[in-house]
Each structure stands twice: as C-alpha cells, then as structure tokens.
Amino acid sequence: MVERKRIDVPDLVLEYETRIILLAQGIEGHDEDIAEKRDIIDKNPELYPAKRWSSYAPHLEFLSEQFDDFEIVEDVSKINEILSKHKVNGFNSIRKAGIYKSEKQKVKFVIVSVVSKRDYKKALETEGIHVIYAGHSRYGRGACFDTYKGLHKKEGEQWGTGTGDDNGLYRLGYQYVPISAGDVEKHKYFFYPIPVEEDAPPRDGKHPFSRHPHARGPLGKIRLPLEIQHLVHPSIESSSDTYYGFKKGPEDHILVKAGWDGTVNKPNDLGATDLKCLVFCHFGCSSAVHYWDIVRRKEYKGWERPKPPTEKYAYFTKVPTDKRVTNWWLYYILSYDKKNNGEPWWDSLQWAKKKANQKLHRIGEAYNIIY
Amino acid sequence: MDEDYLLFDWNNIPGEDSSKLIDHLQKCFKIDWLEQAEIEKSEDCQKITLTDGKKTITLKLEAQNKVVLELGKEEQYEYDFVKDDAKTLNVYNKEVLLKLKELDSKDDEGLEKLAINIVEMSMADSRTIINSIHSDDEDESSKSKAVLQSTGEIMLIPLLQSLCPDVPEDYVWDMVTIVDMQIENRVRIANALEVMLEDKRDLKMPVQVPDAEETHIPRRVCDEAFRMLRQLLAFEEGEMDQFFNIDAFLNLSDEEKDAEIDRIRTSKKWISLTEQF
Numbered sequence: 001m002v003e004r005k006r007i008d009v010p011d012l013v014l015e016y017e018t019r020i021i022l023l024a025q026g027i028e029g030h031d032e033d034i035a036e037k038r039d040i041i042d043k044n045p046e047l048y049p050a051k052r053w054s055s056y057a058p059h060l061e062f063l064s065e066q067f068d069d070f071e072i073v074e075d076v077s078k079i080n081e082i083l084s085k086h087k088v089n090g091f092n093s094i095r096k097a098g099i100y101k102s103e104k105q106k107v108k109f110v111i112v113s114v115v116s117k118r119d120y121k122k123a124l125e126t127e128g129i130h131v132i133y134a135g136h137s138r139y140g141r142g143a144c145f146d147t148y149k150g151l152h153k154k155e156g157e158q159w160g161t162g163t164g165d166d167n168g169l170y171r172l173g174y175q176y177v178p179i180s181a182g183d184v185e186k187h188k189y190f191f192y193p194i195p196v197e198e199d200a201p202p203r204d205g206k207h208p209f210s211r212h213p214h215a216r217g218p219l220g221k222i223r224l225p226l227e228i229q230h231l232v233h234p235s236i237e238s239s240s241d242t243y244y245g246f247k248k249g250p251e252d253h254i255l256v257k258a259g260w261d262g263t264v265n266k267p268n269d270l271g272a273t274d275l276k277c278l279v280f281c282h283f284g285c286s287s288a289v290h291y292w293d294i295v296r297r298k299e300y301k302g303w304e305r306p307k308p309p310t311e312k313y314a315y316f317t318k319v320p321t322d323k324r325v326t327n328w329w330l331y332y333i334l335s336y337d338k339k340n341n342g343e344p345w346w347d348s349l350q351w352a353k354k355k356a357n358q359k360l361h362r363i364g365e366a367y368n369i370i371y
Numbered sequence: 372m373d374e375d376y377l378l379f380d381w382n383n384i385p386g387e388d389s390s391k392l393i394d395h396l397q398k399c400f401k402i403d404w405l406e407q408a409e410i411e412k413s414e415d416c417q418k419i420t421l422t423d424g425k426k427t428i429t430l431k432l433e434a435q436n437k438v439v440l441e442l443g444k445e446e447q448y449e450y451d452f453v454k455d456d457a458k459t460l461n462v463y464n465k466e467v468l469l470k471l472k473e474l475d476s477k478d479d480e481g482l483e484k485l486a487i488n489i490v491e492m493s494m495a496d497s498r499t500i501i502n503s504i505h506s507d508d509e510d511e512s513s514k515s516k517a518v519l520q521s522t523g524e525i526m527l528i529p530l531l532q533s534l535c536p537d538v539p540e541d542y543v544w545d546m547v548t549i550v551d552m553q554i555e556n557r558v559r560i561a562n563a564l565e566v567m568l569e570d571k572r573d574l575k576m577p578v579q580v581p582d583a584e585e586t587h588i589p590r591r592v593c594d595e596a597f598r599m600l601r602q603l604l605a606f607e608e609g610e611m612d613q614f615f616n617i618d619a620f621l622n623l624s625d626e627e628k629d630a631e632i633d634r635i636r637t638s639k640k641w642i643s644l645t646e647q648f
Contacts, residue, residue: 028582037580047578051476056580066477136584183584213615214622285585289618292611318614320585335479355479365577370614 017341021111022123026135031058052363060098105340116166117145130279134326139179140290142171160189172270175210178253192257195238208299280314288316309346328356381460399472497529567596
C-alpha cells in the first residue's frame with residue numbers, strides 16, 4: 001500500500017481582509033472640539049502633564065502620528081467609493097477616513113468618522129462592521145450628536161431630544177435616569193422630569209429595572225430652580241413645579257424620562273434598531289453602568305455574545321472617559337501583531353482591551369474598558 | 372548577545388559611533404554638557420574619556436569582557452563587550468535599568484521585549500530546578516523539590532509552563548504545589564488588603580478635561596481595598612455583576628461604605644481566610 005504523502009498546507013489566506021470601523025463622534029467630540037481642548041491642555045502643563053495627556057488628540061491625527069503608513073483621506077467621494085466596494089453605503093455625515101494596512105494581521109482597516117445620529121443608527125444596522133461611539137453619555141440617556149462645522153454650540157435642543165434625525169439623543173438608557181439640574185441650565189434644552197402629582201417610578205427589585213442604578217434609592221421631591229422651570233417639556237405639567245429626584249453632594253439630581261425602546265426619539269433608539277454590527281463600543285463617560293444591562297441583558301435588548309464568541313462583541317467604559325480611551329483602543333486594534341484575516345475578531349479585541357487598559361493605567365487613569 | 376542591546380563599537384570611538392555613545396549617555400543619565408564634550412581614547416585603547424574641561428566621564432575595558440562606566444567616584448555601571456574580530460569590539464547594554472532608560476515610553480515593542488528578557492533571565496535558574504524535580508535520581512529529585520517548596524511563588528509560572536501530563540502522579544504533584552503557592556499568594560495579598568481597609572485617606576482623582584460631563588466618584592484607600600478584596604474573593608460574581616456591585620458600593624456615603632467594609636470583615640468567608648494568615 002502506498003502511504004499517502006502528508007502535505008503541509010501553508011497559509012493560503014494571503015489576501016488582506018478589510019475591516020471597517022465607523023467612528024461616530026458625538027456632540028462636543030468633533031475634531032475641532034478636541035483640538036480646542038488640546039489647546040487648553042497644552043497651555044496648562046502643570047495640570048495636564050504632557051506624558052499623560054499627549055494622546056488627547058483628534059482620533060485619526062493621533063493614529064497617523066503613531067503609524068508611519070496611516071493614510072488620512074479627506075475626500076468624501078473617495079471615502080464613499082471605498083465603502084461602496086464593501087457594500088457599505090448611504091452615510092450622510094462623513095468627515096474623514098483613515099486607512100491602515102497591518103502587515104502582521106493581514107487586515108486593512110478603514111476608519112470612517114461620522115457625526116450624525118442617522119449615521120450612527122445606520123452604522124449599528126450595518127452587518128459586519130466595528131462601531132465606536134466617542135462622545136458624551138448625557139448622564140445615561142444615550143449617544144448625542146450634532147452636525148455643526150467648527151465648534152459646538154453650548155445651548156440648544158441638540159443636547160436633548162434634538163430637532164430631527166441628525167442631531168440630539170440616540171436613546172439607549174434606562175426608562176428613568178437622574179440628571180443634574182445644572183446640565184439643563186447649562187445647555188438649555190427641553191427635558192422630561194416626573195411631576196410629584198404622578199406616582200413615583202417603581203422601585204423594582206430585579207431586572208428589568210426601570211430606574212438607572214444610581215437612582216434606585218429613596219426619592220425626594222425637588223422644586224425646580226426658576227432658571228429651568230420653562231425648560232420642562234410642554235407635555236409635562238406640575239402645578240407645584242416639583243419633581244422626583246434626590247440630592248447628591250451639593251447638587252440636585254432630577255429623575256427624567258429617558259428609555260431605550262418606544263422613546264420620544266423613536267426610531268432613533270435602541271429598541272427600533274436592528275443591531276447587525278459586529279462590534280459595539282460605547283466610549284462615553286461611564287457607559288458600562290448606563291448601558292451594559294440595556295444592551296446585553298435579555299430583559300432589555302438582549303444583544304448577547306454567543307459562545308464561542310464569534311459575533312456581537314460589545315465594549316463599554318467603567319469610569320468618566322475622555323478621548324484618550326478611544327485613541328488607545330484604536331491604536332491597539334491596529335497594533336495587534338498576529339495573523340487576523342479570516343479569523344474571529346475576539347482575540348484581537350480582547351488583546352486591544354487588555355493593552356489599552358494597561359496603557360491607561362500607566363498614564364494614571366483607571367482600567368477603563370470592560371466588555 | 373542580543374543585537375537589540377548593542378550600543379557601539381569601541382574601536383569606532385572617537386569616530387562614527389561617538390554619537391551613539393553620547394545618545395546613550397544622554398538618555399540614561401540626562402547629562403546636558405555631552406553635546407560639546409571632547410572624546411579621547413588612551414594610547415593603549417583601554418580607556419575612553421569624555422570631558423567638557425570641568426567634568427569627566429570614563430569608560431574602561433576590564434577583565435572578563437566588561438566595560439565599566441564611571442560617573443564620578445561613586446557611580447559605576449557595567450557593560451559587556453564582545454570582540455567579534457580584530458576590527459570590532461562591540462559594547463552591549465547589560466544592566467536592566469540602563470536598558471529601561473534607553474527605551475522611549477512609547478516604544479511598546481521595546482518595553483515588551485525587555486519584559487520578556489527579564490522574565491527569561493529570572494526564570495532560568497527556576498527552570499533548571501524544575502527540570503530536576505522528577506529526575507530518576509531520587510536524591511536530586513528530593514533536593515529539587517525541597518528548593519522548589521522553599522522558593523515559593525517565584526517558581527509558580529515556570530512550573531505551570533512545564534506541566535507534563537505523561538506521568539499522572541508527577542502531574543498531580545506539580546499541580547498541588549502550584550495551587551499551594553497560589554493560595555499562599557492569595558493569603559498574602561489579602562493580608563496586605565486587610566491593612567489597607569483601615570486606611571481612610573482620600574485618593575487624588577485623575578484630572579479631567581475641561582467641561583467633563585461626569586466626574587469621578589471620590590474614593591479612599593479603604594474603598595479601593597474593598598474593591599480589590601471583592602475581586603480576590605467573590606468568585607461567584609461574574610465580571611459585570613462585580614462591576615455593578617462595586618459601582619453601587621462606591622456610590623454610598625463614607626459612613627455607609629464603612630459599614631459595608633465592617634460587614635465583609637465579619638463575614639464567614641473573610642474570617643476563614645484571615646484564619647490562614
């Protein structure tokens with residue numbers, strides 16, 4: 001009998017795999033806003049030592065400083081052309097893109113920055129892509145957008161529900177969320193407090209909780225400061241101008257109607273979104289406590305990662321967050337040094353999480369990214 | 372010798388490698404006058420001197436392939452040299468601290484390589500002992516086991532890496548030893564945390580960007596100790612359950628947190644752990 005000759009199969013997958021990362025930059029998180037804050041940071045080196053803060057920079061510029069071959073593309077038609085080759089179409093607020101080929105991973109990364117709420121939702125519904133939100137959490141109400149050019153405007157409805165599909169909140173929070181009264185006064189948008197004339201939101205003992213984890217204690221009654229009484233949404237009435245809330249430190253926190261499903265922002269909420277992306281990253285403030293349950297648990301959206309972990313990857317932040325988290329996350333996504341084309345993304349994502357956390361810890365921040 | 376730690380060719384100084392030497396000294400010792408320094412080599416080529424007329428740094432070739440750097444009378448550092456041929460005498464960085472100083476803080480690859488290097492060096496002797504614990508020579512095996520048990524946790528990782536399931540009895544003996552070491556470590560860490568639980572000092576919270584929406588929840592040393600203790604002991608909690616429980620704890624008032632710390636210290640689990648101290 002002739003013994004069959006064993007053939008060693010070499011790495012046949014020589015082609016680069018293209019991975020698209022949609023970077024949704026929230027309100028006050030556009031490149032111009034980051035550059036403005038960078039300027040303040042640079043002028044205050046005692047408060048913001050360069051060693052710790054040098055990575056606070058517009059995301060794609062940061063990456064182009066780290067990688068010699070990182071190419072920034074500003075021509076939107078060219079970006080659309082690249083995206084359409086991968087059947088990713090229809091984004092209306094593209095600002096720029098970054099392209100990087102990792103020789104070791106055999107992966108070509110295309111990172112596209114967008115700024116509208118519509119594009120964020122579209123990204124979440126796009127199969128097989130990596131979506132990162134970098135912006136405010138609005139105290140746990142969701143992701144928040146505006147499509148301005150230049151610097152953000154400090155006041156207006158774009159900080160709340162918004163005036164259309166492109167700005168304001170994309171909601172993914174608990175039904176009731178505590179917000180600081182100072183936030184309403186600062187940004188001057190309509191909000192939805194719960195009048196004491198109505199029943200208090202229930203104090204549930206188990207999932208699904210209606211109240212945010214930071215609002216599950218006893219509630220008090222708060223008379224709104226005069227400055228924000230006119231900002232209560234007209235659909236809400238309280239003869240006493242008194243609403244449920246609590247005092248935290250020196251500040252009043254008011255419980256407001258928020259939610260993730262069937263919200264005032266529908267269809268721009270998680271409930272009305274068919275999550276098809278492969279990776280969901282919410283790097284806004286303490287997003288884990290605000291949204292982890294909502295996105296992951298079956299009592300809410302139930303976007304659970306399967307075993308083995310081949311899809312539905314999600315990452316959040318544990319403590320107040322700034323742009324450095326997104327920058328180091330992207331840096332390590334691109335720096336992963338093993339063959340990665342045609343492979344599940346899990347190993348490279350977990351490696352990036354570990355390395356980014358270690359980096360943040362080294363520059364005096366907390367281990368921040370969590371899945 | 373690892374080419375990553377090659378500094379310069381002794382025979383090219385003064386000359387084309389002078390800048391490499393100066394660059395190394397500046398990175399490691401932050402000496403500002405080196406840019407203008409005069410570099411000379413003694414006639415017998417055994418000594419290099421750098422001077423600005425007032426201050427002097429010397430490097431000398433010594434026995435056993437050593438180069439000694441003298442920075443004043445007290446401060447000395449050693450390097451290795453390798454004479455590759457009649458023309459080349461390569462000097463290599465040998466000391467861990469100087470290797471570290473040479474690296475840029477952004478050089479992740481270099482830092483990782485140094486870490487691997489340190490682990491390899493520190494584990495070399497451990498591996499030699501571990502290779503003997505199941506030796507056919509009973510005397511050698513017994514002595515190696517004694518050393519292993521006395522050395523403790525420094526052997527844990529090399530022992531774990533050398534686990535071999537071929538002989539069931541050896542396999543189990545090794546794993547029992549590993550688990551013992553790990554338990555001992557856990558008790559030591561818990562012991563240190565027990566002390567930290569008494570420490571009520573406030574921690575300085577990280578500085579945030581201007582106009583940050585949310586601020587860090589203030590923490591004390593004892594709060595962090597409590598958090599770490601939960602990580603160490605609460606096996607039944609998944610990562611996210613643990614996160615939510617700790618978040619709830621940190622949102623309590625100091626008085627409520629103190630009461631919670633007292634509660635855990637009187638819990639069965641904690642008492643049984645502290646009994647091992």
